[in-house]
Amino acid sequence: MKKEFYNIAKLVTQNSKILDVGCGNGDLMKYITENISKDIRGIELSKSNVQKCVEKGLTVIEGNAEKDLKQFPDGSFDFVILSQTLQAFLDPENVLNELLRIGKKAIVSIPNFGHWKVRLHLLFKGTMPITENLPNEWYNTPNLHMCTIKDFENYCKKRDIKINLKNLKFHNFFSELGIFVLEK
């Protein structure tokens, strides 16, 4: 399992009600189910990933976070998790609002475009950065709205979103990922 997932799992509380948005093949959900809370479900776009989740015995709904979060009532989850997909949505602002509406807290992770490797890549090579967390070329990347940790913090400040916790050992320059616990 990705290291990021252990970090996210540390942020949810025992037996809380959780929604994993874009839950992929269910690795994180499975870990949380087995170790922290059984009351977790996922929403996933890819049919083959949905199948993998079902095989793991996880509750998953095939759906699109941009359209299908509206079916959940306000505050229906203690935590809503969104791992590294915010930048891939057409309207990330709307998704973020939905996360904060349906979840008492939202755990959001973003690939950090301000990481030193990314900065150096652009500075010296003059081409779009390719790193472990950003493996795609400019023409096939799913990422539409890249931002840096600083951008994201600024955004939250502007929209009065409380950043409850940011993973402090990560900084805009040295961390490839930013992980935030948000609250409206």
Added chain:
Amino acid sequence: MNKFKDIKKIIVEKPLKLDCGQTINNYPLAYETYGKLNGDRSNAIMIFHALTGDQFASGINPITKKDGWWNYALGPGKAIDTDKYFVIASNVIGGCMGSFGPSDINPDTKKPYGTNFPVITINDMVNAQYNLLDYFKIEKLFSVIGGSMGGMQVLQFVSNFPNKSLTAIPIACTASHSAQNIALNELGRQSIMADRNWQDGFYEEQNKQPDKGLAVARMAAHITYLSKAGLQEKFGRKLQERDDLKFSFDADFQIESYLRYQGSVFVDRFDANSYLYITRAMDYFDLTKKFSGNLSKAFEKSNTKFFIISFTSDWLYPTSENRDIVIALNAIGKNVGFVEISSDKGHDSFLLDVQDFLNTVKSFLNTSYKQIR
């Protein structure tokens, strides 16, 4: 009916008040079972059949000598594994495979009921089938499963008996029959009623059968079970055992011949009045009606874990209608999974060898079963 002499059935003594207002009792309910009930009676699954199905879901149907309608999904080692689960399948009331239906003899007139049979609903069907739980002394089912009209029965069952099944798999269905669904059923009914042999529904006492009407109804319905892409791929414009068009109204095209064949074999196994009654029950199905349009309320008292499945090419009960059920369940925080399976086989996908579908059912059942053990 003599041909049903040797099939399993219970006679339900308990009166059942039908939605139409009439009360029935001492009526037969034909069923079949697969697999073995375990010691603590915790491995029972009830499956519900679709419009023209019956209790013989797997193996060979002893009446028609044809394969059971769910042979792909049900059997030893299959998606619904009868080595593991005890499966009860019953014929709906209104049907024609041994359960109380319009071709039964009315004790008052000593003649078949025909159209004097009461109009029944999905709710009535499920209430009748519930008696099988008592009969087998099953406190709680492990699952209720069904596709199409069978899926509607699943939804109705959970709504009526909120804590009688741990899991539920409604497949390719809807919570409320759409105008298009009703229109297509009406087309079938009108076709039957336009057959002179139908005789206002009293054809049996006159030794007549509205076969032509019923066959046309089946042909029309059969098209709705397939997809445009599936039909095109299988038949295209291929000609039937001829090199060129015959400039007549014979079956020039393979698709014509295929539909005629489907119609002709259907009349051998299905009763025209049953077709009228069951399609009517489907049309009357609207789970939201009792709850002023709020589907969520139908499931409020239930703790059943749902898994809903639809198919990409199903235009009869499209994904959007299946998703409405998911939305209603999510809106009240119920446990629901959902997947839309890719298939070009249309509505019929749930009856066919669609591996992703079969694997999904199998995974969901087996992992859910493990969780309760």
